[in-house]
Amino acid sequence: DAKTTxxxxxxxxxxxxxxxxxxxxxxxxxxxxxxxxxIHSQGPQYIIHxxxxxxxxxxxxxxxxxxxxxxxxILPHATLRDTAVYYCIVRVANTNAGKSTFGDGTTLTVxx
Amino acid sequence: DVKVTQSSxxxxxxxxxxxxxxxxxxxxxxxxxxxxxxxxxxxxLIYFSYDVKMKEKGDIPEGYSVSREKKERFSxxxxxxxxxxxxxxxxxxxxxxxxxxxxxxxxxxxxTVL
Numbered sequence: 001d002a003k004t005t006x007x008x009x010x011x012x013x014x015x016x017x018x019x020x021x022x023x024x025x026x027x028x029x030x031x032x033x034x035x036x037x038x039i040h041s042q043g044p045q046y047i048i049h050x051x052x053x054x055x056x057x058x059x060x061x062x063x064x065x066x067x068x069x070x071x072x073x074i075l076p077h078a079t080l081r082d083t084a085v086y087y088c089i090v091r092v093a094n095t096n097a098g099k100s101t102f103g104d105g106t107t108l109t110v111x112x
Numbered sequence: 113d114v115k116v117t118q119s120s121x122x123x124x125x126x127x128x129x130x131x132x133x134x135x136x137x138x139x140x141x142x143x144x145x146x147x148x149x150x151x152x153x154x155x156x157l158i159y160f161s162y163d164v165k166m167k168e169k170g171d172i173p174e175g176y177s178v179s180r181e182k183k184e185r186f187s188x189x190x191x192x193x194x195x196x197x198x199x200x201x202x203x204x205x206x207x208x209x210x211x212x213x214x215x216x217x218x219x220x221x222x223x224t225v226l
Contacts, residue, residue: 034214043116043202043217044155102147102155 004088009107012082018075020106022088025069030092033064035073036102037084044087044102047073078110115139116218118203124224131190133221135203143206144186145170145215146178148199155202161186193225 005023012018024033034049048055048062050071055062061074075082087105119134135144145160147170157170159178167178175197179187186205190197200222204215 036215041220043204043220044215046214046216049214101157102149104152104154 003101004090004103006086006088006103006106008104009109011109011111012075012078014080014110014112015077018078018082018108018110020073020075020086020088020108021070022073023070024088024090027068027090028092031090032092033062033068033071034089034091035060035062036087036089037082038087038105039081039084047086078108080110080112082108083110084108116203116205116216118201118218118221120221121219122222122224124226125190125193126226127194129190129193129225131193131223131225133188133190133201133203133223135186135188135205135218136184137186137205137216138184139205139207139216140183141205141207141216142183144180145204145206146176146186146188147202147204148172148197149202149220150199158188193223195225197223198225199223 032049032051035047036044038044048057048060050062050064064071085105085107087102116137125131143162146158147155149155156172158172158176159170161167161180164180164183177189200220202220203218206215
């Protein structure tokens with residue numbers, strides 16, 4: 001599975017959009033981009049994933065560049081409860097294992 | 113909603129004890145995983161299972177074993193606990209039939225080995 005690079009930490013004002021970048025320059029054609037987040041003392045929570053098209057769900061939007069070498073997770077109106085560590089992962093989806101490699105992620109702090 | 117539960121949130125054991133960590137999922141998922149999470153090291157895969165009685169080693173299996181006798185239950189076993197196994201342990205499950213493989217995690221067990 002390809003490796004990812006994320007900033008260590010970011011701040012965002014409450015109510016503003018939070019844009020979390022991720023670089024995955026060695027991504028393969030059959031690898032998906034997944035985003036998870038982990039609120040303190042809880043297990044990681046799935047947010048969204050995509051292959052090459054932009055995706056949106058009730059939690060967030062995922063923008064993937066045309067060359068697929070980077071992506072951005074967008075939380076449109078960040079709240080204090082969005083303070084968490086956000087993980088960007090790339091992996092092949094269509095395998096029996098479906099295992100993921102989680103790095104250190106980005107610690108997002110939403111401030112009042 | 114998928115629910116993944118773990119038997120304990122906090123556990124304190126002594127060096128040399130045998131430790132069982134239990135994980136149960138209620139959505140009939142085929143794949144289950146055990147990770148440990150340590151500061152600065154991210155999540156590291158210990159073992160995973162893609163079917164009952166099937167198991168495969170992850171990245172750091174040494175000192176651990178697993179058991180999957182029923183589809184919904186995946187147990188992590190520390191045969192003889194050591195202080196370097198103090199960590200947060202996370203269980204996850206995945207349903208491969210949908211083809212997307214997003215993982216659902218339990219709340220974690222924080223194990224302290226004294």
